[in-house]
Amino acid sequence: MxxxxxxxxxxxxxxxxxxxxxxxxxxxxxxxxxxxxxxxxxxxxxxxxxxxxxxxxxxxxxxxxxxxxxxxxxxxxxxxxxxxxxxxxxxxxxxxxxxxxxxxxxxxxxxxxxxxxxxxxxxxxxxxxxxxxxxxxxxxxxxxxxxxxxxxxxxxxxxxxxxxxxxxxxxxxxxxxxxxxxxxxxxxxxxxxxxxxxxxxxxxxxxxxxxxxxxxxxxxxxxxxxxxxxxxxPVAPPIVELGRLAGWEPLPLSVRDARRLAAGLRADLGAPPPRPVPTGETLLTSSDVVVRYGATVAVRGVDLDLHAGTVLALMGRNGSGKSSLLWALQGSGPRQGGTVRVGGVDPGQRSSAQARTLVGLVPQTASDLLYLETVADECAAADAESGAATGTCRTLLDRLAPGIDPARHPRDLSEGQRLALVLAVQLAAAPRVVLLDEPTRGLDYTAKHALAGMIRTLTGEGRAVVVATHDVEFVAAVADRVVVMAEGEVVSDGPTAEVLGGSPAFAPQVAKVLGADWLTVEDVRTALAEVAR
CATH class of the missing domain: 3.40.50.300 (P-loop containing nucleotide triphosphate hydrolases)
Structure with a gap:
């Protein structure tokens, strides 16, 4: 053909x-x-x-x-x-x-x-x-x-x-x-x-x-x-990585195949590594947030708190209201009811430049925020718009994705590099709350690993990060807490292992094979290393 x-x-x-x-x-x-x-x-x-x-x-x-x-x-x-x-x-x-x-x-x-x-x-x-x-x-x-x-x-x-x-x-x-x-x-x-x-x-x-x-x-x-x-x-799904780690032959290509091979591995594993949820200071509080588009109610009375040093994953089926909630929290999107407070200030009642200093948002199509001819121009504009010192954005970009040519056109960058540039542009305003809407679209496993490193850097600086995504494997790797939405409402909110592990829809591949307490191949690798000591 x-x-x-x-x-x-x-x-x-x-x-x-x-x-x-x-x-x-x-x-x-x-x-x-x-x-x-x-x-x-x-x-x-x-x-x-x-x-x-x-x-x-x-x-x-x-x-x-x-x-x-x-x-x-x-x-x-x-x-x-x-x-x-x-x-x-x-x-x-x-x-x-x-x-x-x-x-x-x-x-x-x-x-x-x-x-x-x-x-x-x-x-x-x-x-x-x-x-x-x-x-x-x-x-x-x-x-x-x-x-x-x-x-x-x-x-x-x-x-x-x-x-x-x-x-x-x-x-x-x-x-x-x-x-x-x-x-x-x-x-x-x-x-x-x-x-x-x-x-x-x-x-x-x-x-x-x-x-x-x-x-x-x-x-x-x-x-x-x-x-x-x-x-x-070099790029392979988690179930194949698990098979390589366990030495299974042939390598499983489905959860069903892996389960048939997993009895020995389950017996070898000790207790799953602890996943404590950090409890930093509250950076953002929202109460009874409502978003409507005409007769359609996208967000129905949502309450949400975001804490320093934590990653919250926002999940739910398409059209459940995740993006609408993020824009309402940031202040740029519509909000017909409820309150949002960041350090006692409502971002929706500030100018867009001021709101960016409170809450940074990277939209689903990150390149929508890029409009200049070179990476250097984008960084210079970000510094000027944020009132930051010259070179702030470029320094942030080098921390997130080092080595990008400042003369390159932003549209010529890879998806991961473009995401890093937009994130650096947003961080130039120094917000302590960062919202990412579907950040893993177009990213391979290696690029997602790099993005996870960027997010850990942000939380290590005391920021709160929200990731709205359908990528359960990425959530399993980075999130401390998961909120699931349906028809504009929060239907589940809890630690990652608790929310993902017991869900037929959202469980990652490793949990489907080894049980709800195991979320990633890295969890298994760590446990095996402990057993071998």
């Missing part, structure tokens, strides 16, 4: 190719996971499949790419619309209509399908993805995860023979991600659709994958079965 023959690709102005002499053959009805470090070239590889690379991106492509026997170089990308459906990393950037139902129908309209066929497929897709209640909603009023499901649905309605998805579950809560992946697996099995998917949260996709394509960087691309590839890959 998809053939890449001796494909080499350079972006203009780059000394080295992103892809070098790549040969790849993907058959009909395969679900293929594309893995690799952030910035290694996964999106570029996906873009070659329908000709966006190089027809849209520019650059120089050697070799041949064919889909169903048709060479991508022979036709513009629009002539592959009936063959290849593409969902990019930023759903909002790909929308062309105003409402959910219109967006689901738009692709079929361009292909000239009969109205009765369009209506049937729209209904089927609304039900498949669980978004029937959103059909008349404005796309820009949806949460990031809801937008992502609509973007996937707008491609599914055209019934392409090949689906290309770039980070399709990055903004989805665990249950929604499982539903989407089960839908894709059903398309593969029942309709013979070929699915090519880049995803950093490999723990979600590996059980469904027929093959893994690893973009190793330096232009190299290697492929093979999941079990063979994950044996030595």
């Amino acid at each position: 998809i053939e890449l023959r001796q494909v080499t690709f350079w972006y203009h102005g780059q000394p080295e190719p992103v892809l070098s002499d790549v040969n790849l053959s993907i058959g009909e009805g395969e679900l293929v996971l594309v893995a690799g470090r952030t910035g290694a070239g996964k999106s570029t590889l996906l873009g070659t499949v329908n000709g966006l690379v190089p027809h849209f991106t520019g650059g120089h492509l050697d070799g041949a790419v064919a889909v169903a026997g048709v060479l991508t170089r022979s036709r513009p990308p629009r002539e592959f619309a009936h063959l290849v459906g593409v969902v990019g990393q930023d759903p909002l950037a790909g929308f062309v209509t105003d409402t959910v139902e219109e967006e689901l129908a738009y692709g079929m309209e361009q292909l000239g399908l009969p109205p009765q066929v369009m209506r049937r497929r729209v209904e089927e897709t609304l039900d498949l993805l669980g978004i029937a209640d959103l059909r008349r909603r404005a796309l820009r009023g949806l949460s990031g995860g809801q937008q992502q499901r609509v973007a996937i649905g707008s491609v599914l309605t055209t019934h392409p023979r090949v689906l290309v998805l770039d980070e399709p579950t990055s903004a989805l809560d665990p249950t929604a991600a499982e539903d989407v992946l089960a839908t894709l697996a059903r398309l593969v099995q029942d309709l013979g659709t070929t699915v090519l998917m880049a995803e950093h949260r490999m723990e979600r996709v590996v059980p469904f994958a027929d093959r893994v394509v690893y973009v190793a960087g330096g232009g190299r691309v290697v492929d093979g079965s999941p079990s063979a590839m994950l044996r030595d890959m």
Whole structure:
């Protein structure tokens, strides 16, 4: 179905190719996971499949790419619309209509399908993805995860023979991600659709994958079965890391496989390492916070306290009110009721510059806060706007992500570097409360480890950090406390092990294998080291 023959690709102005002499053959009805470090070239590889690379991106492509026997170089990308459906990393950037139902129908309209066929497929897709209640909603009023499901649905309605998805579950809560992946697996099995998917949260996709394509960087691309590839890959899901640590053979690819091998490891483990919750001074207090958008109530009377030196994870399904609560706490977003106090001051009653000195917020799309031509310009502007000493932002950036060229354009940075820059811009105002909205989107396991280090640095300085995320593995690694929201209300609030460990939806892979007291591979490694002493 998809053939890449001796494909080499350079972006203009780059000394080295992103892809070098790549040969790849993907058959009909395969679900293929594309893995690799952030910035290694996964999106570029996906873009070659329908000709966006190089027809849209520019650059120089050697070799041949064919889909169903048709060479991508022979036709513009629009002539592959009936063959290849593409969902990019930023759903909002790909929308062309105003409402959910219109967006689901738009692709079929361009292909000239009969109205009765369009209506049937729209209904089927609304039900498949669980978004029937959103059909008349404005796309820009949806949460990031809801937008992502609509973007996937707008491609599914055209019934392409090949689906290309770039980070399709990055903004989805665990249950929604499982539903989407089960839908894709059903398309593969029942309709013979070929699915090519880049995803950093490999723990979600590996059980469904027929093959893994690893973009190793330096232009190299290697492929093979999941079990063979994950044996030595430097990026691997927690369950594989656990298998490597325990010496299991073969390596488990699913929780079910791991449980069958785990009896001996459970017997070897002692008590789980303690996870005390720090109790620093109260930095932020909110009471009965209410946020409405027209007739829709996004946040319903939420009370929340944030303490110095602690990390609070804010979780819940898409549309549960997490982002709305963060913006209300920061003071920039609407708040129709309740109070927020930071050092006795309400951020919502201060100017935006003053509010930033109280509470810093990094939004879901961190690059929205970057608008200048170089990293140096962004840092200088942050210092000036915050009234900080010259060089403050750059010093913070070097602590978070050292070595970034000050002359580079912010849009040319990797996801992790861009996040570090925005975080440094916010920290230049010296807020003691820092809010991060979906900070792990687009980050590989190594970059998430670096982000965890940044967060530990912030809490070590006596700040309170809130992370709104669907990434249960990241929460297991960094959070002291977890708050779960549903329909704008807090439904659970407690220590991380207590909230995550006992939840079928939010439990990390290690907890599903070894029990609720074990959250991360690092917990297991520490316990084994203690036993060995």
